[in-house]
Amino acid sequence: MKINVVSKILEANEKIARENKELFDKTGTYVLNLMSAPGAGKTSLLEKTITELNGALRIGVVEGDIQGTYDAEKINSLGVPVVQINTGGACHLDANMINEAINDLNLNEIDLLIIENVGNLVCPAEFNVGEHMKVMLLSITEGHDKPLKYPLMFQESSALLINKIDLKPYVDADTERIKQDSMSLNPSLKVFEISCKTGEGIKDWTGWLYGRIQENR
């Protein structure tokens, strides 16, 4: 019974996700769904990515949060269009929320739309929103056991960004094990080690992302 309800919700979500995707393809907007646990550094990554690519691409952002506009204000100060979704308790974004949010954006003028999902390693991976690519961020401080404990997000993502590697000397997490376990779940996963604090690895990530967007054109 409970499973029926869930599968109907996911089915309805898929339908709207496909409609979103068609619209994105029509306007030539490449869409990235950015997911992580709370506090892994999604907004800092957004800031770095926007600063790096803003000359080459016209970027827009959808911010997903339970409540508040804290992150959207940070992004807005970078001068890119941003829409805030407040889920009011829901622990993930769904296709319908995105469908409504993009009404407030001029997609014809956006080459890259980054959707910052709610901080959660579980449900965001279950709900497609019409994106071209899912990317996940894992803070090295979260430990090396995460791929095997939260496998779906690692399986669904095209890239894994291991963030806060400036803290490597001070934590026990084994980066090689994170890579190994992630790639055993998803052999085509592209892995980057980055630090949004020091900037390390950011250009590798944005260069790769830029290449993916060009390939899609």
Add this chain to the structure above:
Amino acid sequence: MKINVVSKILEANEKIARENKELFDKTGTYVLNLMSAPGAGKTSLLEKTITELNGALRIGVVEGDIQGTYDAEKINSLGVPVVQINTGGACHLDANMINEAINDLNLNEIDLLIIENVGNLVCPAEFNVGEHMKVMLLSITEGHDKPLKYPLMFQESSALLINKIDLKPYVDADTERIKQDSMSLNPSLKVFEISCKTGEGIKDWTGWLYGRIQENR
């Protein structure tokens, strides 16, 4: 429509939670529901807490994970009874899962049952499981914006443990702001700064917890 479904699920959950609570009170088992984002250190805290209190109290553990028995094995090696719940995708524990799990424990021989919830700052706070107290753990590496972005868990918890304070010199998070924002959401919240790595603050936490259990008897 969707909201109706959710409210019915929560209602049904409350009923089972009350039944669990009655059973816990009958067997004299104090139950703590431990919640946090992924990788904040719940299992490390469990290890420290068990080591500290194991002489004074008979402790049991319920481990909640999407899949796997990684944490349960760690806890089992400490010699306390542990039951693993695998939610198979669900991002939180509910009262019914606990109701089934405790069939595998002899509650009459457990003074303190600690339930380690799925790593998630959102949904676990919505589902009572029959616990006497909710406690949340926040890693200082997650940043000081979490109370205002994920308010429900801070509101529902009796205690907030700010973990990994050994990393304070290396991160920008403002501990005072975490405390201030948390207490504005929940003035009766008890806050501890701890490090499961160095052991700092652990005795303050376990001393307080022991006191709460004695008061409840």
